[in-house]
Amino acid sequence: MANILEIDILGIDYRYKVEKNIIYRVNRKQLSPSPLVASSPSLSSSSIAATTYPYLVVSEKIEELLLSSSSSPVIDIFGIRSFRDFNDDLKKKVKKKGGIGLEVTLADLRKSDGLQVGKWFSQIRDLYKFCRSSSCQFILSSGANSIEEMVSGRSFDAILKICDIKPDRYWQELGKWIESKSQYKVFINT
Amino acid sequence: MAILYSGQTDEIGIINLIKKRNSELFGHVATEKSSIRLIQSKGTNLVIIRCKLEGLDNILSAIALSYPPLITLDMSGTLKRLRKRLSIRNELTKVNTVDNVFRTGDEVSFAAPD
Numbered sequence: 001m002a003n004i005l006e007i008d009i010l011g012i013d014y015r016y017k018v019e020k021n022i023i024y025r026v027n028r029k030q031l032s033p034s035p036l037v038a039s040s041p042s043l044s045s046s047s048i049a050a051t052t053y054p055y056l057v058v059s060e061k062i063e064e065l066l067l068s069s070s071s072s073p074v075i076d077i078f079g080i081r082s083f084r085d086f087n088d089d090l091k092k093k094v095k096k097k098g099g100i101g102l103e104v105t106l107a108d109l110r111k112s113d114g115l116q117v118g119k120w121f122s123q124i125r126d127l128y129k130f131c132r133s134s135s136c137q138f139i140l141s142s143g144a145n146s147i148e149e150m151v152s153g154r155s156f157d158a159i160l161k162i163c164d165i166k167p168d169r170y171w172q173e174l175g176k177w178i179e180s181k182s183q184y185k186v187f188i189n190t
Numbered sequence: 191m192a193i194l195y196s197g198q199t200d201e202i203g204i205i206n207l208i209k210k211r212n213s214e215l216f217g218h219v220a221t222e223k224s225s226i227r228l229i230q231s232k233g234t235n236l237v238i239i240r241c242k243l244e245g246l247d248n249i250l251s252a253i254a255l256s257y258p259p260l261i262t263l264d265m266s267g268t269l270k271r272l273r274k275r276l277s278i279r280n281e282l283t284k285v286n287t288v289d290n291v292f293r294t295g296d297e298v299s300f301a302a303p304d
Contacts, residue, residue, distance in 0.1 A: 005261070110257040114214025117255060148196040151254045152262045158250035 005152040011056065011141070023182055024055040029074075054182035058103070065100070066093060076181050077101035077139060081108070083123045095134040101177065102127065102136050105143025106151060106159070124163040137177040138170070191249075191265035192276055193237050197258045201231035204260065205239065212245075212252040224249055229269065238269070 011023045059065065060079040067074045078100055080086050094100060104127065109120055124140075131138040140160065142151040157167040195204050205228050212221045224245025229238040241249050246265075253260045266272035 005263075106254060109255055110259060114211075117215055148194075148261065149259045150261060152250075154265070155250045155254035155262055158247040159254060161247055162251055 005150055007150075007153055022053075023178060024053055025058045025077075026055050027057065027059060029057055056101070056178070056182055062090065065090075065097075075100070077103050079103045079105070080127070083120075083127075086127075091130060091134075094136060095130075098135045100136050101139045101181070102131055103139040103141050105141045107143030107145065107149055110149075121163055124165075128163065128165050137174065138165075139174065140170075191239055191241070192263040192272060193239060193253065194261040194263050195235050195237065195258065199258060201228055201237045204237050207256055207258075208239070208249065208252055208260070211256045212248055215252055215255070216245075216248045220245060220248060236263070238272070 008021065010021065011025050013025050056076040057074070058077040058079060059075040060081050062085065064075050065078045078094070080102055094102070104124065109117060112120070128138045130136070140156060142149060144150045160167045160170055193204065193208075199207065205226060209221055209226055212224065212226070224241045226239060226241045226245075226249065229240050231237040250262060253262050264272060264275050266275060
């Protein structure tokens with residue numbers, strides 16, 4: 001289905017089954033000891049979190065966001081459920097951390113009325129500007145819980161354009177960011 | 191464009207849903223200018239619509255932000271090409287009635303970039 005919708009890589013919840021071109025969304029760091037770690041105790045604790053699949057730690061809890069730091073990130077992506085909660089104080093703290101992904105989803109927006117969606121577009125513009133100035137990664141996600149709720153790549157592009165975001169630039173930056181965030185966690189058993 | 195939908199809504203309901211959402215987001219004038227029209231709907235949960243190229247981005251956004259959820263499966267400047275593309279993807283989509291949805295050679299009035 002992802003191919004049909006022109007989506008190269010999907011982010012889905014980890015259900016103990018590893019598939020190609022999927023980045024797994026988990027709610028905490030994976031702690032699966034690898035043979036490499038067992039044979040070399042000098043390896044850092046971040047190596048212990050290495051898995052055979054790429055993953056990103058996603059959370060919507062502000063406490064977990066505040067616990068993160070650029071040197072030892074607790075989470076990779078912070079899901080913004082309410083722009084009211086994502087206030088100036090929180091922005092200042094996020095700015096200091098840097099490199100974190102800020103995710104907004106379309107799923108909840110479907111049931112909102114036109115007025116709220118219009119306001120959301122404006123909030124997205126501001127969030128994108130904030131992300132650019134604070135070296136955070138802006139992430140627009142479908143938030144789909146089923147195939148019917150998936151959003152095609154072309155529709156994402158259209159929404160990004162309405163929010164004054166250049167789709168090409170966005171996908172390029174997101175690709176690089178995902179690669180940099182997920183790559184170091186993958187342990188390839190050779 | 192080919193739109194996949196779920197639930198018990200009929201094809202007229204889908205068109206009305208897209209028009210309503212588009213009007214909410216971009217206004218009635220923009221919706222009328224977009225000329226959203228139902229082309230065909232024979233398959234289960236699949237509807238073919240056409241719109242003007244100028245309003246394409248708005249329509250795509252309205253589809254992505256509609257409830258019940260709709261998915262833009264594919265789009266093309268001509269129905270012939272749309273049929274071809276959907277046929278190739280038929281196996282993946284599991285939309286078993288796609289083959290009978292189109293009449294070959296039918297043209298529509300918009301052209302989307304490949």
